[in-house]
Amino acid sequence: MTARPDDPAPNPHATEAEVQAALADNKLAQVLYHDWEAETYDDKWSISYDERCIEYARGRFDAVAPNAPLPYERALELGCGTGFFLLNLMQAGVAKRGSVTDLSPGMVKVALRNAEHLGLEVDGRVADAETIPYEDDTFDLVVGHAVLHHIPDVELALKECLRVLKPGGRFVFAGEPTTVGNLYARKLGQVTWKVTTEVTKLPFLREWRRPQEELDESSRAAALEAVVDLHTFDPSQLEGIARAAGATQVHAETEEFAAALWGWPVRTFEAAVPAEKLSWRYRLAQYRAWLGLSWVDERVLKHIVPRRFFYNAMITGVKPLAAGK
Numbered sequence: 001m002t003a004r005p006d007d008p009a010p011n012p013h014a015t016e017a018e019v020q021a022a023l024a025d026n027k028l029a030q031v032l033y034h035d036w037e038a039e040t041y042d043d044k045w046s047i048s049y050d051e052r053c054i055e056y057a058r059g060r061f062d063a064v065a066p067n068a069p070l071p072y073e074r075a076l077e078l079g080c081g082t083g084f085f086l087l088n089l090m091q092a093g094v095a096k097r098g099s100v101t102d103l104s105p106g107m108v109k110v111a112l113r114n115a116e117h118l119g120l121e122v123d124g125r126v127a128d129a130e131t132i133p134y135e136d137d138t139f140d141l142v143v144g145h146a147v148l149h150h151i152p153d154v155e156l157a158l159k160e161c162l163r164v165l166k167p168g169g170r171f172v173f174a175g176e177p178t179t180v181g182n183l184y185a186r187k188l189g190q191v192t193w194k195v196t197t198e199v200t201k202l203p204f205l206r207e208w209r210r211p212q213e214e215l216d217e218s219s220r221a222a223a224l225e226a227v228v229d230l231h232t233f234d235p236s237q238l239e240g241i242a243r244a245a246g247a248t249q250v251h252a253e254t255e256e257f258a259a260a261l262w263g264w265p266v267r268t269f270e271a272a273v274p275a276e277k278l279s280w281r282y283r284l285a286q287y288r289a290w291l292g293l294s295w296v297d298e299r300v301l302k303h304i305v306p307r308r309f310f311y312n313a314m315i316t317g318v319k320p321l322a323a324g325k
Helices: 016-022 026-044 051-064 084-091 105-118 154-164 179-199 203-208 212-228 235-245 258-272 280-299
Strands: 072-078 095-102 122-126 139-145 165-177 248-255 312-318
Touching: 016 026, 026 105, 026 212, 051 084, 051 139, 051 165, 051 248, 051 312, 072 084, 072 154, 072 165, 084 095, 084 105, 084 122, 084 139, 095 105, 095 139, 105 122, 139 154, 154 165, 154 235, 165 179, 179 258, 212 258, 235 248, 235 312, 248 280, 258 280
Parallel strands: 072 095, 072 139, 095 122, 139 165
Antiparallel strands: 165 312, 248 312
């Protein structure tokens, strides 16, 4: 399972000149940032391909498309990253065969490597989400996770998804930041990073400080991150975009309120300190805390707090059947 030989090679170590050029070229920024992140992305976001993330991915899919006819024969992941969403959905029985695309050659490389390790039937292409390189009516399902907010023209990308879907085929996108959620999550992350990197300058906490060159590298990546995150969404706005693209049976859901208020500072702290300082017990405790707060979100806060205040949005839609069908 390899990328096409004519696809560009990954560029995981962008120069300062390339970073500066990317500030004025969004799609170059997308490639450089995600190539930069590809080999460490799974560790950064605690992504796995075991029961934990299989259950998470299937839970996101079921939350927004609970009555989808499973399994789908062939699925495409748009903006695949390391393949987290599609590969775990395939393991959960949502799709039999898969294809992955991403603007970043590094991400496609890692996604295909992950698929090979899992023994899954997956092919890959380096591709722009606004011009998907597959024929009309190719796929039964298109999925994506945390990708729409990176795409300049979201409506065009959804039109492309509908084009490559077979009539009656469905798209499911999850992990998209809401406008309100992104506001508090970013602020929490910035404050946590500042406090952690300042406190670990103290002599008795120096062993908790990452080497300065690694912190500088993270700061440069963060500068590009501010460029590649193009959108946040109100759930109703996202539904409107999907309908304007031509989808039917459009529906959005949101998740993570208390879990996001907890999770963003935790993830930022973990990125700011040496990985070896974080024990297995610590990671397990954080995961259990996140699960508990997610339970509170789903069972309690979802019925009290307006959906636009939750951090993550999910959207689904269906390609209309041909006339007379």
